[in-house]
Amino acid sequence: MFASWAYADGMSDGSPTPIRERTRRLAQIELTTVAQDLFLEHGYEETTVDQIAAAAGMSKRTFFRYFPSKDDLVIGKYDLFGDRMADALDARPADEPVWESLRRVFDITLDYVQDSQARARNDAMDRIVQSTPQLTARYLEKLQRVQALLIGRVAARLGSSASASDPRPAAIVGAAFACMQAARASWLSSDQSEPFGEYLDRAMGALDVDVDSERRDALGGGQ
Amino acid sequence: MFASWAYADGMSDGSPTPIRERTRRLAQIELTTVAQDLFLEHGYEETTVDQIAAAAGMSKRTFFRYFPSKDDLVIGKYDLFGDRMADALDARPADEPVWESLRRVFDITLDYVQDSQARARNDAMDRIVQSTPQLTARYLEKLQRVQALLIGRVAARLGSSASASDPRPAAIVGAAFACMQAARASWLSSDQSEPFGEYLDRAMGALDVDVDSERRDALGGGQ
DNA sequence: GCCCTAAATGACACCGGGTGCCATGTTCGC
DNA sequence: GCGAACATGGCACCCGGTGTCATTTAGGGC
Structure with a gap:
């Protein structure tokens, strides 16, 4: 329920969506995908942020620049x-x-x-x-x-x-x-x-x- | 709402409530009292478990023997x-x-x-x-x-x-x-x-x- | 293509909640 | 008074989360 990762790209204003913003979305999607795989395999609590970040090829610190918390990823x-x-x-x-x-x-x-x-x-x-x-x-x-x-x-x-x-x-x-x-x-x-x-x-x-x-x-x- | 620290002492079975158990309850009450004072004065998130424990004259480790978490105290x-x-x-x-x-x-x-x-x-x-x-x-x-x-x-x-x-x-x-x-x-x-x-x-x-x-x-x- | 700048990143130290472990009291029951 | 159970404190450690700073990367104007 409540899915819709639809991340509407076509905003109402004329701005063509800054490049940086788009890659940011990409990174978030990549992160959630990778994380979901880990959660489904090992469980939520058993999966550490370090593992998710590593699996997505980034550091823990960077993970928290994309999501305010581990919970928010889900x-x-x-x-x-x-x-x-x-x-x-x-x-x-x-x-x-x-x-x-x-x-x-x-x-x-x-x-x-x-x-x-x-x-x-x-x-x-x-x-x-x-x-x-x-x-x-x-x-x-x-x-x-x-x-x-x-x-x-x-x-x-x-x-x-x-x-x-x-x-x-x-x-x-x-x-x-x-x-x-x-x-x-x-x-x-x-x-x-x-x-x-x-x-x-x-x-x-x-x-x-x-x-x-x-x-x-x-x-x-x-x- | 939902108060009742009434911790019914007179249980249904005949056991006269073990002494240790009673002192344990006492400690919990003392802890909540002290903690509530701190929460009301400084706020919940600003109050650390160490402070609560210290104010009640015990170590952080011991605090967690009385309450499974800081949240549970409340x-x-x-x-x-x-x-x-x-x-x-x-x-x-x-x-x-x-x-x-x-x-x-x-x-x-x-x-x-x-x-x-x-x-x-x-x-x-x-x-x-x-x-x-x-x-x-x-x-x-x-x-x-x-x-x-x-x-x-x-x-x-x-x-x-x-x-x-x-x-x-x-x-x-x-x-x-x-x-x-x-x-x-x-x-x-x-x-x-x-x-x-x-x-x-x-x-x-x-x-x-x-x-x-x-x-x-x-x-x-x-x- | 170049360079300047802004943004992204990583590394590190740190905080607070929470746990496992072990050594040292303290207290109960006998 | 003694042994066993229990309570405590201290310590090291894990994990989520944040501040800081130096470094890298990438974008945009020219």
Whole structure:
């Protein structure tokens, strides 16, 4: 889940992407590839940064110029999703029920790389994250940050009274992410014959948002 | 939240609590007290284990014989809550709607120490956890483990079809915890004039469990 | 192609969390 | 008072991560 090493090269501005920047990306990709191989073979904790750096033909010090930490080599990719999800949420119609909007926002985690090899690699890394407490912890914390980006937007939709003191936006967003995680866990431990989206539907279908201003929207009426 | 250094001394078995064990607890308490003072004054990351150990009159090596890690000194207490919550859930009537049961389970996080001094101390530590990414990460991971204990029980209540592949129990439990966290965050950043329970009600009230076998229970009928 | 400069690198020393090991107390039970 | 178990401290060491500096490499203007 949450793959997309797509490192969009075609930026929006006209700048033709500096050469140095491109080689930097190249080095990062090389590093992650090499590291993933090592992780899959020996495990995450058993693989030292020195080994990764050596395998990629550089020194430990240089490794840390490409990644702020060993964890980020695995988990860094999730950073990109915060903004994407925020954009995706903004793109949903304002009168759509929040729960439905959130479900749609999660769709962007689905339509990424179709290359089955890259996909398998990604799933393998996800399993490593799930089975390594340290990585799980950092992953959860990153997810929390992503959620933070969405909470304000949800609050705006609810037209919450006193925004800061109303726990409901955070509760709703948190619940949605909990559903996503539950779906993710179930799916990862399945044979993956069913598409992930179905797991997500099942998980999110088990819950309902129940907020006054929400019902009105759902019924297409009100005020 | 989640205080209770209550370290129940009166265990169920007849053993009068070995002397060594008691002094060990004492040392742990002393250590946490001293450490909390240092954390509150200088911050968590700025305080080194050496300093804590020295302030408690022992060596760093000995510190690690009392706590598996620096983090655990702050976060360790949450471990106790897994079992407590599991017990609390088991104690709820089997035909009670799951969401309601979970709400009641969270009550055990309320009726802990009434001592306002200890309470203030605890809240302060909670704020430290919330403002230190590293601790937040580990906290979230611990919560995840607590959730794992409850998921099986919720699955049993739902009489889920294929337990392992059904994401709904995890989704429901995860959502409930998301509500708790949302309430916790709102409450901690409030002036605390309103009781925490109200925040919790508001957060959990924003969501509804919608599972077939659930509706039946809620209506007191069915099958 | 040349040269100047900026960036990339490597080596090294260092910090802090954490562990294995062993020698030296300290305390319990008898 | 004695032996065994336990607690402690000290030390060397591992690993992740950072600051510093000298050296190399590569880019861009000419």
